[in-house]
Amino acid sequence: MTPIEFAESKQDEFLNELLDFLRIPSISTDKESAPDVRRAADWLVSHLKGIGLKTVELHETGGHPIVYAEHLEAPGKPTVLLYGHYDVQPPDPLELWESPPFEPVVKDGKIFARGATDDKGQSFAHVKGLEAHLKATGTLPVNVKILIEGEEEVGSVHLDPWVEANREKLSCDAVLISDSSMYARGLPAIMYSLRGLAYFEIEIEGADHDLHSGLFGGAIPNPINELGRLIASFHDEKGHIAIPGFYDAVRELSQEERDGFAALPFDESEFVGSTGATAGKGEAGFTSLERVWARPTLDFNGIIGGFTGEGAKTVLPSKVRAKFSCRLVPDQTPKAIEELVAAHIRQTVHPSLKVKIEFHHGGRPVMTERDHFAVNSAMGALKKAWGVDPVFIRGGGSIPVVATFSDVLKVPTVLIGLGLNDDRLHSPNEKFDLENFFNGIKTSVYLWDELAQS
Amino acid sequence: MTPIEFAESKQDEFLNELLDFLRIPSISTDKESAPDVRRAADWLVSHLKGIGLKTVELHETGGHPIVYAEHLEAPGKPTVLLYGHYDVQPPDPLELWESPPFEPVVKDGKIFARGATDDKGQSFAHVKGLEAHLKATGTLPVNVKILIEGEEEVGSVHLDPWVEANREKLSCDAVLISDSSMYARGLPAIMYSLRGLAYFEIEIEGADHDLHSGLFGGAIPNPINELGRLIASFHDEKGHIAIPGFYDAVRELSQEERDGFAALPFDESEFVGSTGATAGKGEAGFTSLERVWARPTLDFNGIIGGFTGEGAKTVLPSKVRAKFSCRLVPDQTPKAIEELVAAHIRQTVHPSLKVKIEFHHGGRPVMTERDHFAVNSAMGALKKAWGVDPVFIRGGGSIPVVATFSDVLKVPTVLIGLGLNDDRLHSPNEKFDLENFFNGIKTSVYLWDELAQS
Numbered sequence: 055m056t057p058i059e060f061a062e063s064k065q066d067e068f069l070n071e072l073l074d075f076l077r078i079p080s081i082s083t084d085k086e087s088a089p090d091v092r093r094a095a096d097w098l099v100s101h102l103k104g105i106g107l108k109t110v111e112l113h114e115t116g117g118h119p120i121v122y123a124e125h126l127e128a129p130g131k132p133t134v135l136l137y138g139h140y141d142v143q144p145p146d147p148l149e150l151w152e153s154p155p156f157e158p159v160v161k162d163g164k165i166f167a168r169g170a171t172d173d174k175g176q177s178f179a180h181v182k183g184l185e186a187h188l189k190a191t192g193t194l195p196v197n198v199k200i201l202i203e204g205e206e207e208v209g210s211v212h213l214d215p216w217v218e219a220n221r222e223k224l225s226c227d228a229v230l231i232s233d234s235s236m237y238a239r240g241l242p243a244i245m246y247s248l249r250g251l252a253y254f255e256i257e258i259e260g261a262d263h264d265l266h267s268g269l270f271g272g273a274i275p276n277p278i279n280e281l282g283r284l285i286a287s288f289h290d291e292k293g294h295i296a297i298p299g300f301y302d303a304v305r306e307l308s309q310e311e312r313d314g315f316a317a318l319p320f321d322e323s324e325f326v327g328s329t330g331a332t333a334g335k336g337e338a339g340f341t342s343l344e345r346v347w348a349r350p351t352l353d354f355n356g357i358i359g360g361f362t363g364e365g366a367k368t369v370l371p372s373k374v375r376a377k378f379s380c381r382l383v384p385d386q387t388p389k390a391i392e393e394l395v396a397a398h399i400r401q402t403v404h405p406s407l408k409v410k411i412e413f414h415h416g417g418r419p420v421m422t423e424r425d426h427f428a429v430n431s432a433m434g435a436l437k438k439a440w441g442v443d444p445v446f447i448r449g450g451g452s453i454p455v456v457a458t459f460s461d462v463l464k465v466p467t468v469l470i471g472l473g474l475n476d477d478r479l480h481s482p483n484e485k486f487d488l489e490n491f492f493n494g495i496k497t498s499v500y501l502w503d504e505l506a507q508s
Numbered sequence: 509m510t511p512i513e514f515a516e517s518k519q520d521e522f523l524n525e526l527l528d529f530l531r532i533p534s535i536s537t538d539k540e541s542a543p544d545v546r547r548a549a550d551w552l553v554s555h556l557k558g559i560g561l562k563t564v565e566l567h568e569t570g571g572h573p574i575v576y577a578e579h580l581e582a583p584g585k586p587t588v589l590l591y592g593h594y595d596v597q598p599p600d601p602l603e604l605w606e607s608p609p610f611e612p613v614v615k616d617g618k619i620f621a622r623g624a625t626d627d628k629g630q631s632f633a634h635v636k637g638l639e640a641h642l643k644a645t646g647t648l649p650v651n652v653k654i655l656i657e658g659e660e661e662v663g664s665v666h667l668d669p670w671v672e673a674n675r676e677k678l679s680c681d682a683v684l685i686s687d688s689s690m691y692a693r694g695l696p697a698i699m700y701s702l703r704g705l706a707y708f709e710i711e712i713e714g715a716d717h718d719l720h721s722g723l724f725g726g727a728i729p730n731p732i733n734e735l736g737r738l739i740a741s742f743h744d745e746k747g748h749i750a751i752p753g754f755y756d757a758v759r760e761l762s763q764e765e766r767d768g769f770a771a772l773p774f775d776e777s778e779f780v781g782s783t784g785a786t787a788g789k790g791e792a793g794f795t796s797l798e799r800v801w802a803r804p805t806l807d808f809n810g811i812i813g814g815f816t817g818e819g820a821k822t823v824l825p826s827k828v829r830a831k832f833s834c835r836l837v838p839d840q841t842p843k844a845i846e847e848l849v850a851a852h853i854r855q856t857v858h859p860s861l862k863v864k865i866e867f868h869h870g871g872r873p874v875m876t877e878r879d880h881f882a883v884n885s886a887m888g889a890l891k892k893a894w895g896v897d898p899v900f901i902r903g904g905g906s907i908p909v910v911a912t913f914s915d916v917l918k919v920p921t922v923l924i925g926l927g928l929n930d931d932r933l934h935s936p937n938e939k940f941d942l943e944n945f946f947n948g949i950k951t952s953v954y955l956w957d958e959l960a961q962s
Contacts, residue, residue, distance in 0.1 A: 249722065253820045262784025268703065268905020271807045271835050272799035274780070275789035278808035278830070279743065285736020326728070330716025330826075333860035335729035345726035353725045354732035355823050360810030361831060366707045366868035368833055368905075369809050372784075376732070377815060379822055381725050406787035414820035451722020451822075 057186040057499045065492055068182045069160070071101070072491065075140075075174050076158040076167040082118055082141035082208045091204050094140045095119045098202060105185035106192075107200070115212035118204030122223075125184075126197040131506050133197035134428065135226040135463070137455060138177025138233065139206035142169035143480045150482035163488045170486035171473040176232040177202055179472055179491055183498020195506035199226055206233075210455055217462050228428035229459045230501075232494065234449070234471035238319060242436040242444040242497075244429055245469035247347070250382035250419030251452050252391040253355075255412040256281075257375045258403060264360070265370040275406045277374045278359050285376075287402050288352050292338040295352050295380075297398045303386045305421070307348050314446050315343045347448035350386060352395075354378040377414075381450065388416030417452045422466035431504035432468050439496040470497065511640040511953045519946055522636045523614070525555070526945065529594075529628050530612040530621040536572055536595035536662045545658050548594045549573045552656060559639035560646075561654070569666035572658030576677075579638075580651040585960050587651035588882065589680040589917070591909060592631025592687065593660035596623035597934045604936035617942045624940035625927040630686040631656060633926055633945055637952020649960035653680055660687075664909055671916050682882035683913045684955075686948065688903070688925035692773060696890040696898040696951075698883055699923035701801070703904050704836035704873030704911065706845040707809075709866040710735075711829045712857060718814070719824040729860045731828045732813050739830075741856050742806050746792040749806050749834075751852045757840045759875070761802050768900050769797045801902035805835040806849075831868075835904065842870030871906045876920035885958035886922050893950035924951065 055063070080094035081087040095112060102110045102123045113120040118141060126133065145155035145168045153159045158167035165175065187194050201224070203213050217224060237243035260275040290296045325342055326334045336345040345351075359374025361367040380391055392413050403409050422429055424446060436444040449469070456467045472494040478484045509517070534548035535541040549566060556564045556577045567574040572595060580587065599609035599622045607613045612621035619629065641648050655678070657667050671678060691697035714729040744750045779796055780788045790799040799805075813828025815821040834845055846867050857863045876883055878900060890898040903923070910921045926948040932938045 251822065253822070255820075260783075260785050260789075265783055266905065267805070267807050267809065267833065267835065268903070270783060270800065271904065272803050272805040273788050273790045273796040274783050274785050275787070276807045278811050278832075279739060279806075282736045282739020282808070283743075285733060286740030289733065289737075329714075329719055329724060329728050331714050331728050331860060332862065333729070334727050335714075335858060335860040336727045342727040346724065349726050351721070351726040352733075353721050353730045353824055354736070354814065355721065355821060356814030356816045356825065357732050357828060358812045358816040360808065362810045362812040362829075366709075366831065366833070367809060368705065368707070370807055371810065374811060375816075377820065378732075379721065379820070381721065404789060406785060406789040408786060449722070450725065451720065 055190050057190040058496060060190040061182065061186040061495050061499050068495065069488070069491070072165070072175060072178050073158045075178060076165070076169055077156055079156045080141050080169070080204065081144050082205050083144055088118070091118045091141055095121050095204055098140055102181065102200065105181065106188035107184070113216065115216055117212045120204065120213070120216060121202040123200040124198065125194050127193050128195060128197050128506065131196045132228070132427070132508065133199065133226040134505060135199045135201060135224055135229045135459070136180055137229055137231045137459070138180070138202045139173045139204065140177070140202050141204040141207050142172070142174065143207050145482070147482065152483055160488065164485040165488065165491065166483060166485045168484055170484050171477040172479040172484065173206065173233045175486040175491055176472045176494065179494030180232060180498045182495045183502065186495070186499045187502055195502050199224060213455060214458050217458055221462055224463055226463065226465055228426065228465055229463070229467040230428070230470060231453070231456070231467055232470050232472045233453070234469055235473040235475050235477065236471050237445050237447050239474055240440070241442065242440045243447045243471060244432055244436070244444060245447050245449050245471060246424055246429060247384060247421040247448040248419060248452055248456055249450050250386065250388060250417045250457065251379055252382060252388040252395070252416040253377070253379040253414035254395060255375065255377050255414060256399065257373060257410040259373045259408040260406070261370065261372050264372050267368040267370040270370050274370060275404060276370055277407055278371060280404060280407050281374050281376060284399060284402050285354065287398070293336050294338070295350065297394050299394050300350070300391070303390065304350060305384045307344060311348070312344065315341065315347070318343070318445060318447070346450040348383055350383050351381040352378060382419045384419045384421040387418055392416070417454055417457045418460065420456050420460050420467065422468055426466055427508040428466070428468045428505065431501060431508050432470050434504040435497045435500035436470065438500045439493045472497070509644050511644040512950060514644040515636065515640040515949050515953050522949065523942070523945070526619070526629060526632050527612045529632060530619070530623055531610055533610045534595050534623070534658065535598050536659050537598055542572070545572045545595055549575050549658055552594055556635065556654065559635065560642035561638070567670065569670055571666045574658070574667070574670055575656040577654040578652065579648050581647050582649060582651050582960065585650045586682070586881065586962065587653065587680040588959060589653045589655060589678055589683045589913070590634055591683055591685045592634070592656045593627045593658065594631070594656050595658040595661050596626070596628065597661050599936070601936060606937055614942065618939040619942065619945065620937060620939045622938055624938050625931040626933040626938065627660065627687045629940035629945055630926045630948065633948030634686060634952045636949045637956065640949070640953045641956055649956050653678060667909060668912050671912055675916055678917055680917065680919055682880065682919055683917070683921040684882070684886070684924065685910070685921055686924050686926045688923055689927040689929050689931065690925050691899050691901050693928055694894070695896065696894045697901045697925060698886055698890070698898060699901050699903050699925065700878055700883060701838060701875040701902040702873060702906055702910055704840065704842060704871045705833055705906050706836060706842040706849070706870040707831070707833040707868035708849060709829065709831050709868060710853065711827060711864040713827045713862040714860070715824065715826050718826050721822040721824040724824050728824060729858060730824055731861055732825055734858060734861050735828050735830060738853060738856050739808065741852070747790050748792070749804065751848050753848050754804070754845070757844065758804060759838045761798060765802070765900070766798065769795065769801070772797065772899060772901070800904040802837055804837050804840060806832060808832040836873045838873045838875040841872060846870070871908055871911045872915065874910050874914050874921065876922055880920055881962035882920065882922045882959065885955060885962050886924050888958040889951045889954035890924065892954045893947045926951070
């Protein structure tokens with residue numbers, strides 16, 4: 055029996071095992087759920103041992119444990135690190151669930167449960183893909199390391215130091231993650247780039263206390279007026295960011311990328327309509343997908359200052375505070391952008407006002423070359439499993455763990471989303487389509503072979 | 509005995525009467541003090557009758573009563589309306605008073621009590637000036653109407669309708685108010701112009717809910733970025749307001765005014781230093797005094813939108829709200845400015861964002877011509893009483909009652925400040941210098957004669 059035949063013959067069993075996994079309410083944000091989070095880790099350790107992996111370990115952290123396994127029996131073959139997480143979001147608001155979040159039900163070809171797709175279902179598909187190889191052939195065609203953490207939903211607080219402390223142990227040729235979505239139903243995708251982030255907080259102060267605008271208005275600097283001037287200075291009238299040097303490190307989109315994005319099914323009016331905005335708005339010369347996936351931004355996130363109560367108060371405010379952030383694209387770095395932005399602020403704000411700039415935690419953008427062997431393998435596996443050509447996509451957000459692997463392990467990550475955009479992650483009635491679970495397992499079975507042949 | 513001799517001979521008595529008046533805690537903001545507020549009105553009615561005024565009336569309003577009196581026995585002579593208020597600010601924080609706020613003490617040549625200068629002391633000086641004439645000559649050299657209200661510290665809520673309903677009764681040639689300060693100790697002044705106000709609230713909306721900046725940032729309009737662009741568009745780099753037509757109705761400063769202001773003792777670094785700002789900032793080509801007294805402004809008063817909590821949240825905000833206001837100068841009108849500002853906003857904000865503009869209550873700027881007979885009379889009286897040439901000043905704020913008299917009675921108001929800038933109005937240890945009280949009485953005595961001769 056081949057691994058793929060094995061996987062096809064065991065669908066019912068695999069599904070029941072996933073349902074068992076989903077029954078454990080491993081809510082990492084909830085202190086009272088800590089024993090359940092540990093129970094999920096223990097369940098996973100025992101399960102990974104059961105499928106025949108050579109080494110399976112539970113690693114304590116300052117928080118929820120990390121489950122680690124490895125099977126390094128393919129000398130000369132690539133080593134791949136599979137990342138996933140066994141913790142889940144809280145299920146609130148409970149009353150909106152049509153069935154209890156931790157009593158999974160299969161209905162209309164979908165598994166309904168908290169964690170069904172994020173990320174128990176997706177990571178379990180790979181576990182089953184590995185099992186198919188181990189049970190059908192007695193080994194794995196590549197070297198595999200598995201890291202499944204229990205704190206993804208609380209910011210992976212203990213992961214970074216653990217990865218750094220275990221740099222050698224985790225050394226590999228590529229990281230694989232299935233914790234995202236396909237481009238659309240029936241259209242699998244590889245996400246080969248993510249944007250990074252630089253996050254700023256600024257405070258501008260004029261007078262050291264609020265003044266009466268009748269007595270001082272016109273002669274004493276107004277920090278909100280001044281912040282407005284600064285905000286406006288960040289962009290030109292074409293929507294380009296007007297900070298000197300801001301685009302210097304930007305890797306421009308290739309014609310191949312642009313053609314690929316343009317060929318994707320994308321409904322601009324549906325995209326804008328989903329936000330409730332009247333129209334899209336952004337950098338001239340780029341489509342919405344290009345703007346979100348491949349262009350850096352500078353967006354204000356919040357602002358507060360002066361009198362914000364009901365009615366009118368003629369105050370000349372002392373201070374205003376604002377938060378803003380830049381989404382970064384390869385090969386920008388948060389540090390370089392922080393310096394450029396800070397220099398621009400100091401040059402732009404009038405010397406009669408005091409400025410404080412604070413840098414919040416940022417993250418580097420990441421890009422996996424599209425001709426990387428792991429990308430090619432994933433493309434091949436997806437095509438075999440789904441019967442259609444997968445597409446290349448990028449992501450506009452950040453997945454911090456990807457930057458961690460890039461920074462610490464110096465290897466690229468391949469993001470193979472097995473979910474769908476309508477899976478209701480973090481919301482009531484989260485679900486995972488059976489088709490996605492079973493095709494995900496097939497994808498995984500093919501993937502290890504593809505990687506071995508690369 | 510002349511009126512001035514009478515006044516000089518009665519200083520002790522006048523002072524004791526003022527102390528009696530100050531003992532009544534007529535705190536208009538405090539509901540529990542309502543009986544005391546009425547007691548102050550009754551005390552005043554009885555006092556005005558006692559000095560020999562022909563007609564003295566108590567007028568009920570929806571709130572605290574208005575005290576009205578008139579003495580119209582000088583045919584062919586001008587009719588002047590004297591305005592004041594008998595209510596006072598609350599005395600809190602009580603623990604900072606060195607003597608109880610409603611147990612007046614005279615110490616170091618100053619009367620310490622709540623209301624000492626604002627406005628019991630100042631308006632009482634005029635009552636005593638009238639008494640001096642009535643007692644010394646049996647009549648008044650001009651026709652006088654007196655309106656002393658009890659709600660100035662709560663926004664004169666019932667005054668406007670009362671003035672409108674009594675338009676005929678209040679008809680006069682000029683209004684006199686002593687409810688402000690001299691330019692400096694020993695330097696009396698006439699305030700001949702006040703700025704007006706137009707007050708705006710604006711809301712800019714992009715998406716109809718907050719978005720994830722990773723998923724939408726760069727392609728969906730950001731209302732804070734856009735408001736920043738709008739804020740910046742309001743001024744040019746010289747600090748001039750860049751709204752088309754904004755200055756059309758501005759009466760430019762005359763060379764005489766500019767010379768007068770330049771000659772005033774004014775310490776720029778003390779002015780800026782009192783605010784805690786690093787430096788002044790305003791419209792190019794004008795001094796600080798000119799900016800505050802005679803130039804219109806556009807100052808943001810408050811702003812709020814998006815994420816304003818601790819730390820970083822990568823939200824693309826749906827909305828931002830801001831309040832801003834224009835101080836207006838003669839001959840601008842709130843209505844015209846509202847229209848110009850609204851037109852500029854609609855033309856400036858990108859059509860992909862929704863804008864709501866709200867107009868709060870504004871007020872017209874006022875100006876009393878410097879060659880008006882009542883101004884000349886007040887200048888003459890101040891010079892005689894203080895022995896120095898009084899100066900012409902303007903005010904940067906608004907005194908709403910002045911606009912009411914201007915709008916309803918169509919007459920100018922002469923503002924003769926008898927207080928000092930260090931009188932601690934609205935603060936603990938409010939005081940009124942004895943010199944100011946007695947010279948104020950003298951000013952009033954001379955004033956009625958000056959007006960009669962004008």
